[in-house]
Amino acid sequence: MTDQKILIIDDDPDIVEAMRMPLEANGYKVITANCGKEGLQKAREEIPDLIILDVMMETDTEGFHVAYELRSEMQDSEYKNCRKIPILMITAISQKKGMSFSPEKDDAFLPVDNFIEKPIQPKELLKKVAELVVNKE
Amino acid sequence: MLPGTPVSERSSVEEELIERVLWFLTLRWITVAGICATSLIACFILNIGLPFIPILIIAACILLFNFVCITYHHYIKCISYNQYIKSHHRFANLQIFTDWIALVFLVHYTGGIESPVIFYFIFHVIIAAILLSRKACYLQTSFAVLLIISLSILEYVNIIPHVQIKELFPNAIYDNSLYLLSVLFFCITSLYVSAYLATSIANQIRKREKEIIVLKDKITDAYQALEGKDREKSEFTYKVTHELRSPLSAIQSLLKSIEEGYAGEVSEKAKELIIRSERRTGFLLTLVKDLLDLVTGKTGKPREGDSKPVDINEAVKCTLDLMQEKVKEKNIKLTVHTTGKPAYLNIIPDDLDIIMTNLIGNAIKYTREGGTINISNIITDNEIRIDISDTGIGIHKDDINKIFDEFYRSQNAKATESDGTGLGLTIVKNLIKRYDGHIDVQSKFGKGTTVTVSFPV
Numbered sequence: 001m002t003d004q005k006i007l008i009i010d011d012d013p014d015i016v017e018a019m020r021m022p023l024e025a026n027g028y029k030v031i032t033a034n035c036g037k038e039g040l041q042k043a044r045e046e047i048p049d050l051i052i053l054d055v056m057m058e059t060d061t062e063g064f065h066v067a068y069e070l071r072s073e074m075q076d077s078e079y080k081n082c083r084k085i086p087i088l089m090i091t092a093i094s095q096k097k098g099m100s101f102s103p104e105k106d107d108a109f110l111p112v113d114n115f116i117e118k119p120i121q122p123k124e125l126l127k128k129v130a131e132l133v134v135n136k137e
Numbered sequence: 138m139l140p141g142t143p144v145s146e147r148s149s150v151e152e153e154l155i156e157r158v159l160w161f162l163t164l165r166w167i168t169v170a171g172i173c174a175t176s177l178i179a180c181f182i183l184n185i186g187l188p189f190i191p192i193l194i195i196a197a198c199i200l201l202f203n204f205v206c207i208t209y210h211h212y213i214k215c216i217s218y219n220q221y222i223k224s225h226h227r228f229a230n231l232q233i234f235t236d237w238i239a240l241v242f243l244v245h246y247t248g249g250i251e252s253p254v255i256f257y258f259i260f261h262v263i264i265a266a267i268l269l270s271r272k273a274c275y276l277q278t279s280f281a282v283l284l285i286i287s288l289s290i291l292e293y294v295n296i297i298p299h300v301q302i303k304e305l306f307p308n309a310i311y312d313n314s315l316y317l318l319s320v321l322f323f324c325i326t327s328l329y330v331s332a333y334l335a336t337s338i339a340n341q342i343r344k345r346e347k348e349i350i351v352l353k354d355k356i357t358d359a360y361q362a363l364e365g366k367d368r369e370k371s372e373f374t375y376k377v378t379h380e381l382r383s384p385l386s387a388i389q390s391l392l393k394s395i396e397e398g399y400a401g402e403v404s405e406k407a408k409e410l411i412i413r414s415e416r417r418t419g420f421l422l423t424l425v426k427d428l429l430d431l432v433t434g435k436t437g438k439p440r441e442g443d444s445k446p447v448d449i450n451e452a453v454k455c456t457l458d459l460m461q462e463k464v465k466e467k468n469i470k471l472t473v474h475t476t477g478k479p480a481y482l483n484i485i486p487d488d489l490d491i492i493m494t495n496l497i498g499n500a501i502k503y504t505r506e507g508g509t510i511n512i513s514n515i516i517t518d519n520e521i522r523i524d525i526s527d528t529g530i531g532i533h534k535d536d537i538n539k540i541f542d543e544f545y546r547s548q549n550a551k552a553t554e555s556d557g558t559g560l561g562l563t564i565v566k567n568l569i570k571r572y573d574g575h576i577d578v579q580s581k582f583g584k585g586t587t588v589t590v591s592f593p594v
Contacts, residue, residue, distance in 0.1 A: 012383060018390035021399035092382055119389030119422065122397050 004133055005029045005046060009039030009066060010054035010090065015120065019052065022122035023129065036066045043070060043082045050132055053112070054090045063089060064110065071111035086132040087112040090120075151222045153346070157268055158229055162210070164264075165203045165236075172196045172243070185304040191246045199239050206232060229268040233261055233277050241284045248302045250289040250311050250320055258285065258324070259331050266335030278332040282325050289317055371432040378428045385425060389418045420556050427560035430491055431543070431567065446481035447489055449514050449521060456493040457512075460501055467506045474513040480521050482592055488568050495561040496525050496588055502554055503586070504529035521594050526587035532580040540578065541566045549582075 006028045010016050013034070020030045031046060033039035035057055043051060051070070055063035067089070070082045077083075089112040114128050176192045179185040209228070214221050240261070244252045258281050265274040291297040292311055299311050310316045394400060396411045403411070453473060457464070464471055482489065500510045508528040515522040532540060536547040544559040551557070569576050574592040 012387055014384075014387035015390055018387065018394045021394045022397065025399045092386065118386035119393065119418075120386075122394055122399060 003027070003029055004049040005031060006050045006052060006129065007031050007033065007039065007042055007046065007048040008052045009033045009036065009042075009057075009063070010052070011035055011057040012054070015054070015090070015118065018120050018122075019125060022126055026126055028129070036062045039066055040069055040079065043085065044079055047081055048085060050086050050088060050129060052088045052090065052116075052129075056092065067110065067112050086114075088128055088132060089115050090118055091115050092118050151225070154225050154229070154268065155222070158210070158225055158232075161229070161232065161264060161268065162203060162206055165199065165206075169196050169200050169203070172199070183304070185302060187302065188246050188300060192243065195239055195242050195246070199236075202235055202239075226269070226273075230273060230277070233265050233268070234280065236261055237277070237281050237284055241288055244285075245288055245292075245297065246300055248305060248311075249292045249299050250317055251302070251306050251309075253305075255285070255320075255324060258328055262328055262331045263335045266332060266339045271336040271340060274332055274336050275329075278328050282328060285324060286321060289321060293317060374428055375432045378425045378432075381421070382425050382429075385418055385422050389415060389422060392418065416556075420558075423556070424558045424560075427558045427564060430564045431560055444483050444485050447484055447486050448479040449482055449489070449523060450475040450479060452486075452489050452493055453497070453512055453514065453523070456490070456497050459494075460497060463501050464510075467501070467504065467508070469501065469504055469507070470509045472509075472511050474511075476514045476516045478516075480514055480516040482521050482572075482594065484572055484592075488571070492565050492568055492590065495565045496523075496590070499561065500525050500527040500529065500586075500588075502557075503527065503550065508585075516594075519593060520591045522589060522591040524587060524589050526585060528585040531582040531584050531586055532578065533582045534580075537578060537580060 006023055008016050008019055008030060010019075010032075011034045016032050016034075020032070023030050031042060031048065033042045039051070039053070042048075053063050053066055055061065057063065067087055069077075070079050070085065070087065072079060072083075089110075113132055116125055116128055172192065173196050176187055176189060176196075179187050180189050206228075213224050213228075237258075240254070240257060243257075244254050247254045261281065262274070262278050265277040269277065288297070289311070292299045293314070299309065301309050392411050392415045395403060396408060396415065453475070457471070457473070497510075497512070504510055504527045510525070510527045513524045515524070530549050530553055532547060533549065536545075539545045540547065541562050542559075543563045546557055546559040566576055569590060569592075572592055574590060577589045577591075578586065579589075580586040
């Protein structure tokens with residue numbers, strides 16, 4: 001039904017697997033990267049339709065840096081073709097929901113489009129992914 | 138800490154000496170006033186023929202001396218603190234020494250060995266015992282005894298002319314050797330006995346004081362060591378729970394994918410077992426989250442984020458939005474009374490979120506189907522208050538003091554809800570304390586519970 005490409009940047013292969021299964025079952029093409037550097041490289045090469053990005057990888061904030069890099073407004077940014085790719089950010093529990101930061105309010109602060117909490121609920125994941133991919137089009 | 142102990146012990150005792158010297162200086166002002174007033178009353182009201190002028194001169198000398206003392210005190214204080222402390226023993230000795238001389242003059246002008254002023258020597262013996270060491274006190278007492286003996290003998294042999302106060306003693310008895318001896322005997326013995334009694338008590342008090350100071354230091358050390366240990370424990374818990382979180386999340390995520398059939402067909406029995414496993418890992422994740430909430434703050438790490446004004450009405454609404462499903466599921470009647478205007482509380486939003494989620498969550502969890510929950514926000518001049526009352530299972534009066542203990546869950550709570558870490562209220566209480574707030578729980582077993590949280594504004 002769809003051949004949209006999703007890039008998952010996460011250093012935990014089991015979380016990647018848990019997301020890959022429902023996404024592939026729903027016809028998305030999944031590519032993965034297990035660190036920020038590899039993720040940026042793949043984003044530039046593949047120009048996916050959506051990036052799912054983990055916050056904590058090698059450092060506690062690696063995901064934030066990747067997001068800033070991808071959304072950089074600099075004229076000569078290596079990733080200027082990636083600026084429009086929606087980003088779904090994975091946060092751990094108690095990193096935390098709702099009131100403290102939300103994509104609507106903190107768009108400028110954190111350039112991502114939505115959040116999903118670990119542990120991953122497949123239904124929620126698919127819903128959020130579908131919304132972001134549709135919005136893009 | 139240990140090398141510091143003798144210093145603090147010493148300085149505390151020394152500081153007390155300084156304090157007493159200052160008190161001694163104040164006492165001297167009162168003495169001057171007393172001398173003037175007494176001599177005025179004696180001369181002009183009782184018509185006793187005192188040599189008024191010499192007495193006033195003595196009072197003036199004491200006054201002058203006290204000014205010098207106070208000036209010296211301030212002067213030495215400005216120079217160096219060490220010098221200031223060291224000089225105080227000498228300073229106290231000098232003051233008592235000078236006072237004896239003034240007193241002996243006063244005794245001379247009010248009748249020598251016949252003077253009632255002679256009793257006042259006892260005061261300075263006691264002051265010496267308080268301010269000085271035992272040895273110095275006895276030396277000072279001996280000096281006073283020497284002064285009294287010298288004065289009475291010199292008057293007796295008429296080297297110093299005796300001042301006769303006729304209204305008190307119409308016939309002179311200073312030259313009666315038996316009287317002289319007996320007065321001297323009783324005077325001297327009372328001075329030495331006073332010195333003995335006063336120094337004994339003063340020494341005992343000083344000993345106790347030193348013991349208390351040492352004990353205080355020991356307790357402080359022990360407390361700091363304990364705090365350190367507690368922090369270490371919290372840091373360890375923080376690290377461990379942090380490490381537990383990722384694998385648990387992964388397990389939970391994978392189980393969910395299997396359960397929903399993304400890894401191929403799952404039999405009914407397998408699905409049931411997976412759901413059970415999920416529930417157990419879910420509980421572990423809650424425990425991890427609670428433990429993280431509990432130790433954040435104990436580890437000295439402030440929670441990420443800054444305090445900002447949060448409207449409690451909004452906070453209650455947000456929390457209820459997330460719990461709507463449960464409320465509907467249990468058919469709970471929910472009423473919320475918000476404050477008329479927004480009630481802003483300066484707090485880290487995550488902290489308020491944790492407090493609200495735990496308290497409202499508990500109310501929903503422990504209220505039976507069809508029950509009622511009332512939430513009222515109240516703002517007064519000095520506090521913001523949130524009352525959450527439910528018609529739930531209540532808390533037994535034996536449990537009410539234990540519900541804030543780590544991992545404690547009451548029997549009826551366990552029976553109602555098997556899942557629960559027993560950490561929620563501990564976390565809530567710690568958080569509320571951090572904002573100088575207060576939590577109060579009133580409950581009737583089987584009838585319901587009211588939790589009142591208040592924060593100062």
